Each structure stands twice: as C-alpha cells, then as structure tokens.
Amino acid sequence: xxxxxxxxxxxxxxxxxxxxxxxxxxxxxxxxxxxxxxxxxxxxxxxxxxxxxxxxxxxxxxxxxxxxxxxxxxxxxxxxxxxxxxxxxxxxxxxxxxxxxxxxxxxxxxxxxxxxxxxxxxxxxxxxxxxxxxxxxxxxxxxxxxxxxxxxxxxxxxxxxxxxxxxxxxxxxxxxxxxxxxxxxxxxxxxxxxxxxxxxxxxxxxxxxxxxxxxxxxxxxxxxxxxxxxxxxxxxxxxxxxxxxxxxxxxxxxxxxxxxxxxxxxxxxxxxxxxxxxxxxxxxxxxxxxxxx
Amino acid sequence: xxxxxxxxxxxxxxxxxxxxxxxxxxxxxxxxxxxxxxxxxxxxxxxxxxxxxxxxxxxxxxxxxxxxxxxxxxxxxxxxxxxxxxxxxxxxxxxxxxxxxxxxxxxxxxxxxxxxxxxxxxxxxxxxxxxxxxxxxxxxxxxxxxxxxxxxxxxxxxxxxxxxxxxxxxxxxxxxxxxxxxxxxxxxxxxxxxxxxxxxxxxxxxxxxxxxxxxxxxxxxxxxxxxxxxxxxxxxxxxxxxxx
Numbered sequence: 001x002x003x004x005x006x007x008x009x010x011x012x013x014x015x016x017x018x019x020x021x022x023x024x025x026x027x028x029x030x031x032x033x034x035x036x037x038x039x040x041x042x043x044x045x046x047x048x049x050x051x052x053x054x055x056x057x058x059x060x061x062x063x064x065x066x067x068x069x070x071x072x073x074x075x076x077x078x079x080x081x082x083x084x085x086x087x088x089x090x091x092x093x094x095x096x097x098x099x100x101x102x103x104x105x106x107x108x109x110x111x112x113x114x115x116x117x118x119x120x121x122x123x124x125x126x127x128x129x130x131x132x133x134x135x136x137x138x139x140x141x142x143x144x145x146x147x148x149x150x151x152x153x154x155x156x157x158x159x160x161x162x163x164x165x166x167x168x169x170x171x172x173x174x175x176x177x178x179x180x181x182x183x184x185x186x187x188x189x190x191x192x193x194x195x196x197x198x199x200x201x202x203x204x205x206x207x208x209x210x211x212x213x214x215x216x217x218x219x220x221x222x223x224x225x226x227x228x229x230x231x232x233x234x235x236x237x238x239x240x241x242x243x244x245x246x247x248x249x250x251x252x253x254x255x256x257x258x259x260x261x262x263x264x265x266x267x268x269x270x271x272x273x274x275x276x277x278x279x280x281x282x283x284x285x286x287x288x289x290x291x292x293x
Numbered sequence: 294x295x296x297x298x299x300x301x302x303x304x305x306x307x308x309x310x311x312x313x314x315x316x317x318x319x320x321x322x323x324x325x326x327x328x329x330x331x332x333x334x335x336x337x338x339x340x341x342x343x344x345x346x347x348x349x350x351x352x353x354x355x356x357x358x359x360x361x362x363x364x365x366x367x368x369x370x371x372x373x374x375x376x377x378x379x380x381x382x383x384x385x386x387x388x389x390x391x392x393x394x395x396x397x398x399x400x401x402x403x404x405x406x407x408x409x410x411x412x413x414x415x416x417x418x419x420x421x422x423x424x425x426x427x428x429x430x431x432x433x434x435x436x437x438x439x440x441x442x443x444x445x446x447x448x449x450x451x452x453x454x455x456x457x458x459x460x461x462x463x464x465x466x467x468x469x470x471x472x473x474x475x476x477x478x479x480x481x482x483x484x485x486x487x488x489x490x491x492x493x494x495x496x497x498x499x500x501x502x503x504x505x506x507x508x509x510x511x512x513x514x515x516x517x518x519x520x521x522x523x524x525x526x527x528x529x530x531x532x533x534x535x536x537x
Binding site: 173179186187188 | 308344346370376381390393395441445
C-alpha cells in the first residue's frame with residue numbers, strides 16, 4: 001500500500017515536470033505546424049547552462065532560471081527568422097520541419113560535444129538543501145519538489161499568456177486556423193516568433209532541472225528526450241498546449257508505477273504508450289478531430 | 294462612379310494549375326456586388342487573390358486607387374479590407390474572443406466601443422458572448438463572422454459563400470445580416486452560388502471557367518442567359534462553351 005502511495009506521489013511530481021518538458025514542443029507545433037526535433041537538444045543546452053553556472057560560479061540552479069529564460073528566448077529569435085518563414089512557404093512544412101530540425105539537433109549535439117566533451121555530468125541533489133520532504137509517510141528528495149514546482153509555475157505562466165493576454169488570444173487563434181488568422185489581420189509572424197521563443201525557453205527551463213529528474217547530462221541526451229516529449233504531447237493531444245499537462249501527468253504516473261512494480265519493463269514503456277495511443281486514439285485524449293497527416 | 298477595389302487582367306491559381314484566366318472586376322464604392330458562378334468556377338480563387346492569400350501571377354489589383362498587387366494580406370486588412378472565409382470564425386474561441394480578434398489592431402478603448410456596437414447590431418451575440426463559436430448554430434456563426442469582419446471598421450467586406458452549408462431559412466437570415474452590414478455604409482463583394490443573393494445586390498458578375506462571362510445590374514442579371522445557363526442549364530460542357 002505504502003509503495004502505491006509512493007509511486008502515485010512521485011508520479012505527480014514527475015508529471016508536473018514532464019508537462020514542462022513537453023509544453024514547448026506542443027506550443028511550437030500548435031502555432032507553426034513544425035515538429036521541433038531539436039527540442040531535446042535545447043533542453044540539453046539548458047542543462048549544461050545550469051551545470052556550468054553551478055560548477056564554475058557556484059550558483060544555485062534556481063539562478064539559472066531567469067538567466068536562461070532570457071538567453072534562450074533571444075537565441076530562438078535568429079533561429080526562427082532563419083528557418084521558419086522559409087519552411088512555411090513550402091508545400092509540406094510538417095515533413096520538411098522533421099528533416100530540418102533533426103539536422104539542427106545534430107548540429108547542436110556535435111557542437112556540444114566539441115564544447116563540453118562527451119563526459120557525463122551531474123549537479124548534486126543537495127543544492128536545494130539536505131532535508132528531504134516528508135509527505136503522507138513517504139520521503140522525497142527536495143529536488144523533485146523544486147522541479148515539480150518550477151514545472152507548475154511554467155504551466156501557469158503559459159496558461160496566463162495564452163488565455164489572459166491579447167497576444168495569447170491571437171496565438172490560440174492561429175492554432176485554430178492559420179489562414180483565418182491571416183485574413184483577420186493578425187500579425188501572424190510576430191505572434192509566431194513569440195511562441196517559438198517561449199517554446200525554446202521552456203525547453204531550456206526544463207533542462208535546468210533535468211540533472212535531478214532525468215539523470216546525468218551528456219551531449220547525446222537530446223534525442224531520447226525529444227521522443228519522450230513527443231509521447232507526452234501525443235497523449236494529451238497535439239496542438240493543445242494545456243493537453244500537455246494531462247499528458248505529462250499520465251506519463252509521470254504511469255512511469256512511476258512501472259518503475260515501482262515492473263522495473264525491468266520501464267525502459268520500454270514510453271514507446272509502448274506512444275504506439276498504444278496512436279492506435280486507440282490518434283488525436284490524443286483531449287483531441288477533438290483526428291489530424292489528417 | 295469610382296471603384297473601391299478593382300482587379301485588371303488577373304491570372305492566378307494553385308501549384309502551377311491556372312484557375313483564373315484574365316479576370317477584370319470592379320467593386321463600386323458603397324455598392325453591394327455579388328460574384329456568381331457554379332462550383333469550380335474560380336470564385337474562391339479570385340477572392341483569395343484579391344485579399345492576397347494567393348499571389349496574382351499577372352495583372353494588377355488596386356484598392357482605394359492604390360496598387361496593392363504585391364502587398365501582404367495583413368496590410369490589405371489594415372488598409373480597410375475585411376475578408377470572411379467560408380468558415381468565418383475561430384470555432385475554438387469564444388464569441389467575445391472572436392470579436393476581439395476581428396479588431397486585433399484597434400486600441401483598447403476603440404475595441405470596447407466597437408464590441409458594444411456589434412452587440413447592438415446583433416443582440417444574439419451579446420447573449421452568447423461566452424459560448425465557443427463552434428457551438429453556435431449555422432446562422433449565428435455567419436452572424437458572428439460578419440460581426441468579426443466588421444470589428445475593424447472596414448470600407449470593403451469580401452465574403453466567400455456566406456450561404457454554404459446553411460438551410461434555406463438561415464440563408465434568408467444571412468441576407469438580412471448583409472443588409473445590416475450594407476446599411477453600415479460599406480461596400481460588399483460576395484461570392485455565391487445561390488442566386489437569391491442577387492436580391493440584396495446592386496451589381497453582379499458571373500464567373501465561369503476562370504473568366505467573367507457577363508456582368509450587369511443585379512435585377513437585369515437575374516434574367517440573363519449566362520445566369521440561366523450556369524444555374525438552370527446543362528452542367529456538362531458549359532466550361533467549354535465559356536472558354537470558346
């Protein structure tokens with residue numbers, strides 16, 4: 001019984017964090033119909049940022065949060081203007097984005113090996129304090145709680161942006177129907193670049209906490225994380241950023257239950273879940289219509 | 294009579310397939326113009342070219358006397374053109390958010406005034422302001438589409454098949470709504486298959502096979518040969534006739 005309580009609570013912490021891992025990928029897909037296969041690569045860069053701020057300057061990873069949000073948002077702008085408008089003029093932006101952003105992820109990974117080396121690194125859990133959290137008779141590392149808290153804060157921030165701001169409303173309008181948004185007079189390009197920046201910055205934000213949640217960091221970690229993020233957003237439904245929260249929670253709970261009760265199968269689990277969702281409800285749990293692609 | 298929008302010798306199409314073969318069209322200021330034609334005649338292509346969603350392969354488009362052939366859609370919309378597509382609304386957004394999108398580039402206070410004005414014109418929208426546009430009835434959705442397009446205080450409203458998918462009862466409603474829009478003083482260009490729309494129009498063009506085959510005053514056009522042929526005559530072969 002206590003094992004079940006443990007798995008469920010751990011799943012909740014992980015779920016909130018996983019929602020943050022996936023939400024940027026889904027935001028960019030929803031607005032631009034682009035599959036950012038470099039999502040995990042940006043997350044990896046975010047992780048290295050936090051690692052170097054900690055080892056070189058001794059800064060707590062929480063300080064990396066404001067710094068990386070700004071740095072990665074600004075980094076996203078030239079990437080957007082270089083790649084996205086060209087992609088959207090093509091006949092099949094979704095398919096081309098697959099290839100283009102896979103290429104980008106490989107470039108980032110190669111440069112990361114060059115700059116950081118191939119060694120694995122980590123940040124000690126103790127940076128957030130040594131006293132663990134006691135909850136319902138279970139004990140959890142404080143780093144999980146902090147990561148989940150940041151995940152929740154990120155989701156709330158993106159919710160406020162999408163549902164409570166003028167530009168966020170326009171963002172949702174573009175997600176519903178891009179052509180309709182164009183003929184409504186919405187500055188589609190300006191809204192898209194913001195969404196792209198927010199998406200990349202959220203990946204870096206998730207990256208800061210990946211040493212505590214996803215294990216040691218290394219330049220090649222990106223692709224696996226992209227696949228994981230993809231599973232999360234497919235569960236919730238593609239193109240619906242808040243569906244990602246549901247996807248993250250289901251993924252977190254399921255993963256923790258698997259790791260607790262069927263440990264040896266846990267590695268296989270994300271892929272099985274992806275296939276199962278695609279077979280049973282390809283539009284995702286919150287999706288209304290099956291996508292035509 | 295000066296034209297608010299005018300296209301000269303427009304050739305256009307999709308992916309290398311030419312649909313429009315040199316279309317000339319003039320929308321006189323303050324008038325309601327209906328563009329009739331059967332399915333596949335190129336009505337939507339013409340409208341999409343006029344608002345800039347498709348590039349004109351050749352020919353020119355002027356709006357308020359200014360050449361806009363190379364202008365992006367966003368600029369044309371800000372210049373006073375409004376376009377209502379067949380869908381016309383964002384189904385996933387509330388009625389109020391749809392109106393806000395329609396007035397996207399208005400300042401905060403102008404936006405509020407304009408939304409109030411739309412609620413006066415269309416009281417149904419006030420009652421439903423929190424509902425998702427996708428949950429409205431077909432007729433109400435068109436009403437919202439018109440209101441959303443009117444938000445930006447356009448001088449010209451371009452509409453693609455406002456009667457598409459509507460039952461006859463709603464078609465009448467839409468024609469009434471257009472009367473309201475016209476009474477607001479704006480010029481209208483409406484692409485339609487339904488000849489009923491000639492009733493509320495001042496002038497009409499008939500498009501067949503990507504060419505304007507006839508045009509004239511709305512009341513005369515209703516009894517013209519081209520309209521009869523397009524709507525009551527033989528469907529097969531009329532494209533050949535038109536291009537001969």
